[in-house]
Amino acid sequence: MTKWILITLFLLSVSNVHSAVRDESDRFKLMYDRYGIDQELKGSRRYSSYFSLDIGLSSGIREIVNDISGATENTSNDIQKELNVVKVLTKNLNTEKMIFLDLITGAPLPFFKLGRVAVLPSIFFGTNVGASFTIHNSNDPLAPEAQTYIKMDKKIGFNSTLHWDTDDQVGVRLYYMIRQDIEAAASSSDIAGDGEIVGLDGLKKELKGYYTDLSYTQVNGKSSYLFEIKELLLYKDSSSTTNGNFGQRPMAHVRYRNKIKTEKFIFSPFVGMHIRDGHDFSDGAYGGIDFDFVEDIALGFTGKANGDFLTFIPRGNFNHFHVSYTLKTAFSNPQSEIWTSSIHALALSVPF
Numbered sequence: 532m533t534k535w536i537l538i539t540l541f542l543l544s545v546s547n548v549h550s551a552v553r554d555e556s557d558r559f560k561l562m563y564d565r566y567g568i569d570q571e572l573k574g575s576r577r578y579s580s581y582f583s584l585d586i587g588l589s590s591g592i593r594e595i596v597n598d599i600s601g602a603t604e605n606t607s608n609d610i611q612k613e614l615n616v617v618k619v620l621t622k623n624l625n626t627e628k629m630i631f632l633d634l635i636t637g638a639p640l641p642f643f644k645l646g647r648v649a650v651l652p653s654i655f656f657g658t659n660v661g662a663s664f665t666i667h668n669s670n671d672p673l674a675p676e677a678q679t680y681i682k683m684d685k686k687i688g689f690n691s692t693l694h695w696d697t698d699d700q701v702g703v704r705l706y707y708m709i710r711q712d713i714e715a716a717a718s719s720s721d722i723a724g725d726g727e728i729v730g731l732d733g734l735k736k737e738l739k740g741y742y743t744d745l746s747y748t749q750v751n752g753k754s755s756y757l758f759e760i761k762e763l764l765l766y767k768d769s770s771s772t773t774n775g776n777f778g779q780r781p782m783a784h785v786r787y788r789n790k791i792k793t794e795k796f797i798f799s800p801f802v803g804m805h806i807r808d809g810h811d812f813s814d815g816a817y818g819g820i821d822f823d824f825v826e827d828i829a830l831g832f833t834g835k836a837n838g839d840f841l842t843f844i845p846r847g848n849f850n851h852f853h854v855s856y857t858l859k860t861a862f863s864n865p866q867s868e869i870w871t872s873s874i875h876a877l878a879l880s881v882p883f
Contacts, residue, residue: 553867555680556714556776557809558627559663563682564782564805565837566631566661566876567761568817572833573855573878574848577635578655578690578704580880587631587857587876595623603723612723620675620719623666626870630662637690639883649694653883655706659684664728665869674718679729682712682777686742698750702759703743710738714776738775739768757786757803780808784815797823813838839866853880 570577570585577583602615637655644650664679688706713733722728746759763781786803798820805815819835819842833844841862846855857876864870 553665553667553678553869554809555663555665555678556712556778558665559629559661559680559682560777560807561810561814562629562663563631563661564807564810564815565817565840567782568784568803568805569835569842569844569857569859569876570633570878572819572821572835573844573846573853573857574831575846575853575855575878575880576882577633577880578637578657579639579651579653579692580635580637580853580882583633583635583637583878583880585631585633585876585878587629587874589628589630589872589874591623591626591872592628592630595619595628598622599722599728609723613719616719616723617675620666620677620722624675625667625865625868626872627663627665628872629874630660631874631876632658632660634658637883640689647696650691651694652689652691654688655690656687657685659686667869669868676716676718677722677728678716680712680714680776681729681731681734682710683734684711685709698755700748702746702748704745705741705743708740708742708762710775710777711736712776736773737771738773738779739771740764741766741768753790753792755788755790757784757788759784778808782807788821792825795825797821797825799823836862839863839871851881853882854878 566587575583577585598619599616602619603612606612606615635655635657637653640652640654642649642651660683662679662681664677666675666677668675670676686706686708688704691703693701693703711734713729713731715729715733717728743763743765744759744761745763746757749756761782761784764779782805784803784805786801788799788801791798791800800820802818804812806812817835817837819833821831821833823831829847829849831846831848833846835842839861840859843858844855847853855878857878859874861871861873
């Protein structure tokens with residue numbers, strides 16, 4: 532166990548370096564990938580479920596939205612509207628907020644075998660919506676503004692899991708995805724005039740294409756190794772009207788896990804790394820531990836840490852449904868001079 536603590540501390544120490552320049556789409560991209568890793572650790576089998584819903588929100592986001600709405604609705608005077616908006620932005624100066632929503636519906640297809648390989652296919656339709664916004668005054672100390680990034684994905688495709696006689700398995704996901712995103716900055720006068728932080732007209736432009744997610748899990752006794760690549764663009768649809776702000780490069784992810792079994796409990800420490808264009812190797816470093824019961828008890832707990840957050844995931848993977856709660860709380864603040872709120876998430880899925 533000592534070597535696991537040393538490895539984790541090393542990864543977290545090198546990941547505590549931040550750039551002084553903040554790009555909202557790059558920040559969201561990192562948080563989006565981290566959130567995706569958390570979803571895997573929950574064991575919710577999102578793409579092998581009739582229904583899967585995962586919602587995550589930063590603390591205080593509803594209050595900001597309500598305050599801005601109230602600041603622009605309670606008066607018809609334009610100057611007073613802007614003053615009210617400035618007051619709200621100043622109150623939340625140098626903070627970031629995140630929104631994540633992931634909805635997937637699916638259905639199993641007939642199981643079949645190819646020699647020694649068992650194939651478990653299914654079809655799915657998914658919608659993913661995410662947003663990040665930062666309130667700052669770096670351009671003008673007297674003029675706070677809201678910097679926003681919004682992304683929406685719609686995908687439909689096939690998901691397959693391939694098993695051998697061993698515990699090794701391969702995951703293959705092939706799908707068609709439509710991605711819409713927008714990145715914008717709004718001043719207090721912009722928000723006072725429109726009554727909202729960002730307009731959604733930019734989401735009319737679409738990046739369309741065929742993508743694949745590939746994974747391989749190798750099991751060697753008590754140890755397992757995961758290698759995967761996600762959102763690998765195979766073919767860009769010629770009807771696309773944008774290249775998007777998110778970028779078109781995939782995410783690569785590796786993880787090592789070791790299972791320690793006692794008479795009553797199973798402890799599974801793990802370390803991993805994910806990388807995508809827009810953030811460094813150190814940003815994707817993480818480590819943690821799963822806690823489960825040896826007996827047929829569906830409850831478990833996952834703890835995870837990276838250079839910015841501690842993540843706690845109590846979960847219940849029952850026969851007919853999976854449910855979990857996630858708390859991501861920042862242990863280093865501010866991050867690149869921006870204060871990061873805790874993120875709360877609730878997930879529910881009904882597996883095949």
